[in-house]
Structure formats: structure tokens, C-alpha cells
Amino acid sequence: MFAFNFNNTTMHIFYGKAALRDYLKSIKTSNSTIGFVPTMGALHQGHLALMQKSLLENKNTVVSIFVNPTQFNNPEDLAKYPRTLEEDVKKLTALSPKIILYAPTVEDIYDGQPLSQSFDFDGLENQMEGEFRPGHFNGVGTIVKRLFEIVAPTNAYFGEKDFQQLQIVKKMVAKANLEVNVIGCPIYRESNHLAMSSRNERLSPHEREEAAIIYKTLTITKEKFQTESPESVTEWVKKAFENNTLFTLEYFVIADEETLLPSVIKEPNKKYRAFIAVFVNNIRLIDTISLN
Incomplete structure (x- = not known):
């Protein structure tokens, strides 16, 4: 001791x-x-x-x-x-x-x-x-x-x-x-809503500031999920990151909270969650949000 x-x-x-x-x-x-x-x-x-x-x-x-x-x-x-x-x-x-x-x-x-x-x-x-x-x-x-x-x-x-x-x-x-x-x-977030992580210390000030896109994407996802299919929302996220030169999307998945299986259709009385992982300058960042 x-x-x-x-x-x-x-x-x-x-x-x-x-x-x-x-x-x-x-x-x-x-x-x-x-x-x-x-x-x-x-x-x-x-x-x-x-x-x-x-x-x-x-x-x-x-x-x-x-x-x-x-x-x-x-x-x-x-x-x-x-x-x-x-x-x-x-x-x-x-x-x-x-x-x-x-x-x-x-x-x-x-x-x-x-x-x-x-x-x-x-x-x-x-x-x-x-x-x-x-x-x-x-x-x-x-x-x-x-x-x-x-x-x-x-x-x-x-x-x-x-x-x-x-x-x-x-x-x-x-x-x-x-x-x-x-x-x-609950997730603890920085002032720009980036999920706090030890890996954030490896980000440059500019990368850290721009990483606000991750949570912003998730909040729009939550809004879209209320009226659109999981497939439609997923395609929107992929296109959003295709147009971003700083961040590379590794995966975006809408899944059942209990089984973590990807969801194709929305079923009543089930909880869904969006999961995302992105790379910036070989630094990997993840985040998630409850959709309902």
C-alpha cells in the first residue's frame, strides 16, 4: 500500500x-x-x-x-x-x-x-x-x-x-x-456535446471543436427516427459523412437496446438506440443516443 x-x-x-x-x-x-x-x-x-x-x-x-x-x-x-x-x-x-x-x-x-x-x-x-x-x-x-x-x-x-x-x-x-x-x-459531455473520453486528449483544438458533428448527427437521427424508417435514417447519416473531409464514418447502427441487433423495422414496445463510431486523424470516437 x-x-x-x-x-x-x-x-x-x-x-x-x-x-x-x-x-x-x-x-x-x-x-x-x-x-x-x-x-x-x-x-x-x-x-x-x-x-x-x-x-x-x-x-x-x-x-x-x-x-x-x-x-x-x-x-x-x-x-x-x-x-x-x-x-x-x-x-x-x-x-x-x-x-x-x-x-x-x-x-x-x-x-x-x-x-x-x-x-x-x-x-x-x-x-x-x-x-x-x-x-x-x-x-x-x-x-x-x-x-x-x-x-x-x-x-x-x-x-x-x-x-x-x-x-x-x-x-x-x-x-x-x-x-x-x-x-x-448518463453520458457526460463537453461544452460542444462531444462525449467525454480519454481519447479526446489526443484531438487537436480544431478536431475537438469540429467533433460536435457527432452528437449533432445523433440528435437529428433521433428526430428523423420518429417519422422515418431505420434504413432511411442510416442512409442519411452515411451520406452526411461522405461529404465530410475531416471525419470518416466506421459504422452507424440503429439497434434494439436489449439484443443490440440492427433494426430493419420499428416495433411497438421496443427501445431503440443509435450507435456511431468515427475516425479523425486515426483517433477513434464513439457515441450513442436513445431514440425513444
């Missing part, structure tokens, strides 16, 4: 799972709860909002910072992913020194073998992100399951920007019979 002192406040930091488990065991009581926010660092206000919710709803809050190698299918993306642990610790301490930070090494998490477990998420893993990032959700399932086993949280908090990931984590918890309540939280 390491105790970080910042402005005369102290936060507990653990780099190994054994020490973290021992500490959590020592502070556990019959009615205490543990809230957990797993992150890959480069913390922004969206992450902090998840932590604030956990602090309000639980006696103890654990935050993990770990750039998980098994969920990156692009080695360049892994290499360039921002790592800002010192700044992250300052942000966490300013938010609440009562936060317990787990910042493990790859060795500590994977015991020397950073390999993914294979999961069956009942097809949720084959859509959208799964189609364009082979093996990604096996990596996500592997790290989240391991972190849940280490931290043993009562409640775990995930942002809805990664809605597909949220659904997959819920599926994994159900199929593995894990005793953790998975809570989805």
Missing part, C-alpha cells in the same frame, strides 16, 4: 491485489457497501461523475486505473493510450481522499500471462464494436471479471457512452452469477 498526501489529505493507493484484498477485508462491516468504478485512467469529468455517484451511494469507493492490453486489437491504439497516473491521483484526492485506488501492473492482474478468456455473451459481442474490434469484448469480460473478483464490489458504475460494453458486463455478471449490481450512468 502507498499513502498519497496531497494538500494535507491522504489517499490509499494499492499496486497489488493481495494488499488491496487485505485492506478491504479489514474495513468491511456487516452493513458496509463497496462501490467500484473501473477506468483506464486519463480521468475526466465523466469518470469523476461516476465516482461521485458511488461516494454518495456506498460507504467505501474503489477506483481502478489499468490500461488493459487484452481489449486492444490495435497495438498503436494501446501504445498511444494516455497514461497520466500522477495527475489522476491528484484529481481523485481533490474529489475525495476517501477513495481507494487500485493501480495494478499487468503482472499483478494477469500473473505474467496477459491472455483473454473466451466468453459467450449470447451474441451481444458480435455487433458494432465486436464486429470492428475482434476479440475486444473477450478482453473486456476478462478484465472486468477479474476486477470484480478482486474488489468484490456491491455496486459497479459504468458510463452509457460504452452502452454495448454496459450490456455485455450485465450479461457476464448474470451468466457468472456474480453478486454485483451493475449501474449505468
Whole structure:
């Protein structure tokens, strides 16, 4: 364990799972709860909002910072992913020194073998992100399951920007019979409505400003969806990005929120959601919006 002192406040930091488990065991009581926010660092206000919710709803809050190698299918993306642990610790301490930070090494998490477990998420893993990032959700399932086993949280908090990931984590918890309540939280956005992401730090000021087109497209999509077919709306989005020289559309999908299967027709009593992924200067950005 390491105790970080910042402005005369102290936060507990653990780099190994054994020490973290021992500490959590020592502070556990019959009615205490543990809230957990797993992150890959480069913390922004969206992450902090998840932590604030956990602090309000639980006696103890654990935050993990770990750039998980098994969920990156692009080695360049892994290499360039921002790592800002010192700044992250300052942000966490300013938010609440009562936060317990787990910042493990790859060795500590994977015991020397950073390999993914294979999961069956009942097809949720084959859509959208799964189609364009082979093996990604096996990596996500592997790290989240391991972190849940280490931290043993009562409640775990995930942002809805990664809605597909949220659904997959819920599926994994159900199929593995894990005793953790998975809570989805609203997307936190920048002033131009760009969904907050650690990858945004890699954007130039101009790219960041122009990225407002992503959410603007989604809001128009929502309006069009009320009177037009999913196919018609999808074609409109594709044409809109064909005329854009800065951003390249990787995918746009209107899907059933529960099954994540692409929707051809609108059915009553079903919830639909639009999902989008775009590239700008080899930086990949995703977003989503509920359509009804």
C-alpha cells in the first residue's frame, strides 16, 4: 500500500491485489457497501461523475486505473493510450481522499500471462464494436471479471457512452452469477456535446471543436427516427459523412437496446438506440443516443 498526501489529505493507493484484498477485508462491516468504478485512467469529468455517484451511494469507493492490453486489437491504439497516473491521483484526492485506488501492473492482474478468456455473451459481442474490434469484448469480460473478483464490489458504475460494453458486463455478471449490481450512468459531455473520453486528449483544438458533428448527427437521427424508417435514417447519416473531409464514418447502427441487433423495422414496445463510431486523424470516437 502507498499513502498519497496531497494538500494535507491522504489517499490509499494499492499496486497489488493481495494488499488491496487485505485492506478491504479489514474495513468491511456487516452493513458496509463497496462501490467500484473501473477506468483506464486519463480521468475526466465523466469518470469523476461516476465516482461521485458511488461516494454518495456506498460507504467505501474503489477506483481502478489499468490500461488493459487484452481489449486492444490495435497495438498503436494501446501504445498511444494516455497514461497520466500522477495527475489522476491528484484529481481523485481533490474529489475525495476517501477513495481507494487500485493501480495494478499487468503482472499483478494477469500473473505474467496477459491472455483473454473466451466468453459467450449470447451474441451481444458480435455487433458494432465486436464486429470492428475482434476479440475486444473477450478482453473486456476478462478484465472486468477479474476486477470484480478482486474488489468484490456491491455496486459497479459504468458510463452509457460504452452502452454495448454496459450490456455485455450485465450479461457476464448474470451468466457468472456474480453478486454485483451493475449501474449505468448518463453520458457526460463537453461544452460542444462531444462525449467525454480519454481519447479526446489526443484531438487537436480544431478536431475537438469540429467533433460536435457527432452528437449533432445523433440528435437529428433521433428526430428523423420518429417519422422515418431505420434504413432511411442510416442512409442519411452515411451520406452526411461522405461529404465530410475531416471525419470518416466506421459504422452507424440503429439497434434494439436489449439484443443490440440492427433494426430493419420499428416495433411497438421496443427501445431503440443509435450507435456511431468515427475516425479523425486515426483517433477513434464513439457515441450513442436513445431514440425513444
